[in-house]
Amino acid sequence: MNNLIIETLSWGKLEVDKEQLYHFPKGIPGFDEETDFALIAMAETSFWYLQSVKSMGLSFLLGDPFVFYPAYEFELPDDEAEELQIRTDVFVRCIITLKENIEQSTINLLAPIVLNPEVHSGKQIVLHKAPYHTKHSLLQELSVIDGKEGG
Structure with a gap:
């Protein structure tokens, strides 16, 4: 069987293809028991949801960090890289925290989610020697691109 039906809070029952399933052997920090997730693309956007297969209330909004930064x-x-068995292909996504005031939304560049699409493994990796932090503005770079910096 190639497809799996999972329960989600946002979309109710959702059918996912086995190609969308990723195993996080060590879970995600703070959610160590959660090891299996579905990666759900949001059509025509730079966003994805990482939805727990086991807990319908647990999902993370992910963004492509290279779009924003x-x-x-x-x-x-x-x-x-060895633990994730990465040879060539790798996806990097970062967790986004949406705020009611969209301008205050942030992206976590310090701890990216690294996915290996070949073996469908994933891990959130904390970058110890990187100049990043957990709350970069989601819109700061975009406003620079749009020429709206400095008002």
Whole structure:
């Protein structure tokens, strides 16, 4: 069977393809028991949901960090690459915290979610020697691009 029906808070019952399923052997920090997630793309956006397969109330909004911060870069430590069995393909997404006032929404560049689409494994990796933090403005870079910086 290729598809799985999962329960979600936002969309009710959702059918996901096995290609969307990722295993996080160590869970996600703060959610160590949650090891299986579905990666759900939001059509025509730079956003995804990482939905727990087990707990319908647990999902994370993810964004493509390179869309918001084109200069974003980090070196994946060898032991992390080995643990995720990364050879060539890798997806990097970051957790977004949406605020009621959209201008206060943030993206966590310090602890990206690294996904290996070949073996469907994933891990949130904390970058210890990076100049990033957990609450970068989601709109700061975009306003610079749009020429709206400084009002």
